[in-house]
Amino acid sequence: xxxxxxxxxxxxxxxxxxxxxxxxxxxxxxxxxxxxxxxxxxxxxxxxxxxxxxxxxxxxxxxxxxxxxxxxxxxxxxxxxxxxxxxxxxxxxxxxxxxxxxxxxxxxxxxxxxxxxxxxxxxxxxxxxxxxxxxxxxxxxxxxxxxxxxxxxxxxxxxxxxxxxxxxxxxxxxxxxxxxxxxxxxxxxxxxxxxxxxxxxxxxxxxxxxxxxxxxxxxxxxxxxxxxxxxxxxxxxxxxxxxxxxxxxxxxxxxxxxxxxxx
Amino acid sequence: xxxxxxxxxxxxxxxxxxxxxxxxxxxxxxxxxxxxxxxxxxxxxxxxxxxxxxxxxxxxxxxxxxxxxxxxxxxxxxxxxxxxxxxxxxxxxxxxxxxxxxxxxxxxxxxxxxxxxxxxxxxxxxxxxxxxxxxxxxxxxxxxxxx
Numbered sequence: 001x002x003x004x005x006x007x008x009x010x011x012x013x014x015x016x017x018x019x020x021x022x023x024x025x026x027x028x029x030x031x032x033x034x035x036x037x038x039x040x041x042x043x044x045x046x047x048x049x050x051x052x053x054x055x056x057x058x059x060x061x062x063x064x065x066x067x068x069x070x071x072x073x074x075x076x077x078x079x080x081x082x083x084x085x086x087x088x089x090x091x092x093x094x095x096x097x098x099x100x101x102x103x104x105x106x107x108x109x110x111x112x113x114x115x116x117x118x119x120x121x122x123x124x125x126x127x128x129x130x131x132x133x134x135x136x137x138x139x140x141x142x143x144x145x146x147x148x149x150x151x152x153x154x155x156x157x158x159x160x161x162x163x164x165x166x167x168x169x170x171x172x173x174x175x176x177x178x179x180x181x182x183x184x185x186x187x188x189x190x191x192x193x194x195x196x197x198x199x200x201x202x203x204x205x206x207x208x209x210x211x212x213x214x215x216x217x218x219x220x221x222x223x224x225x226x227x228x229x230x231x232x233x234x235x236x237x238x239x240x241x242x243x244x245x246x247x248x249x250x251x252x253x254x255x256x257x258x259x260x261x262x263x
Numbered sequence: 264x265x266x267x268x269x270x271x272x273x274x275x276x277x278x279x280x281x282x283x284x285x286x287x288x289x290x291x292x293x294x295x296x297x298x299x300x301x302x303x304x305x306x307x308x309x310x311x312x313x314x315x316x317x318x319x320x321x322x323x324x325x326x327x328x329x330x331x332x333x334x335x336x337x338x339x340x341x342x343x344x345x346x347x348x349x350x351x352x353x354x355x356x357x358x359x360x361x362x363x364x365x366x367x368x369x370x371x372x373x374x375x376x377x378x379x380x381x382x383x384x385x386x387x388x389x390x391x392x393x394x395x396x397x398x399x400x401x402x403x404x405x406x407x408x409x410x
Contacts, residue, residue: 133314136323136391136392136394136396137391195325195394196312197310197312197323197325198310198312198323198325198394199310199325228327228393229327229328229393230327230328232325232327232393233307233327233328233354233359234359234360236299236307236309236310236325237299239310240299240310243310
C-alpha cells in the first residue's frame, strides 16, 4: 500500500516537473522556428515581437508547466500563457512576455527543442544580442553568429555574419545550440552588438535584416528605428526583470576570455 | 546507534556564506517588488547602471523621449546622485497598452546609490543616443610610497 502511494507521489512529482507544449494548431513540417527569448538588450524579444506584428502571426501553441512562476498575461480579459508560440505557414516564432527564471530556462528550452524535433522543424534560429560595454558610442553594429553543426557555418558566412570562433555563450542561445547539437538539429544563433542592460531596438533591426537575407524574407524594420523610443519605454519593466535573471545566470561570463590553449 | 557528525569549520563557513547570499537575494528582490512608476509625481524610474572603475564611477541611464536640456543631475551625498529629466511628450498608461490604470507621466526620476564615495563637483555628463552617462571621479585616499 505504502509503495503505491509512494509511486503516486513520484508520478505526481514528475508531472509537476514537466514542460508541456499545448498546441492549438499543428505546425507544418519543415517549418522554420525563430526564438527570441528575453536576454541582453531584449534584442531577440523585440525582434520576434516585431515579426509577430509585421507578419500578423497567430498563436499556435503555448508553454505550460507547474515550474513556471504563477503568472498569466491577460488579453481582452482572458488568461494567456506568458510563453507562447506564434506562426503563419512555415514561419513559427517563440516569444516570452516574462523574464524566464533561471531555474526553468533549461527545461523550457529543452521542451521547445524536443517539441520542434517531434514536429520536424527544418531549423531553429535564435536571435539575441552580444553585449558590448561602449555600445552607445558605436555607429554601425556588427552581427555575429554561432551554429549547431559545421555545415551551417557557410550559410552565415555567406550572409555577412562573423563567426564567433572562440568565447563563452550563456543563456537561451547557449542552450538552444547545445540541445540542437545533441539532436543533430540545425540551429543558428544570430547576435548583434547590443546594450547589456537597456532595450536595444536598433540591434533587433540588425538581427531581423540578417534573418531577411538568410531566409529570403523582406520584413520592414524602419518602424523599429522610428519608434525606437516607444519600444524602449514599453520594454522598461521587462528589461528590469530580465536584468535580475541575467545576473543570476552569470551572463557576464560572456565577457570572459577563455583560458590559455595551444593551437 | 546514533552517529553524530561534527561540522567542520568549512561547513560552517559555507553555511554562513549561503546565508549571506540568500539575504542579499532577498533584499534585491524586495527592491524589485514595487512599481517602476509613480502616478503622484507623474514620474517613471529609468533603467540605470553603475560601473565602478579604479579611478571613477560611471553611471548610465536610459532616458527615452527626454528633452536633453531638461536633464538635471545633483549630488545628494558623496555616495548618492539624483537624476531627473522631463519628457518631450506626456505618456499615459493607455499609450503603453494598459487600460485598467489611470495616470500620466511627464518625467523620469531616480536616486542612484553609489557603492564608493565620489567627488561630485568634478563630475562630467554626456547624453548620446538617449543614454545619459555621468562620469564621477572617485575620492582619493592617501598615497603610499613604494620604496
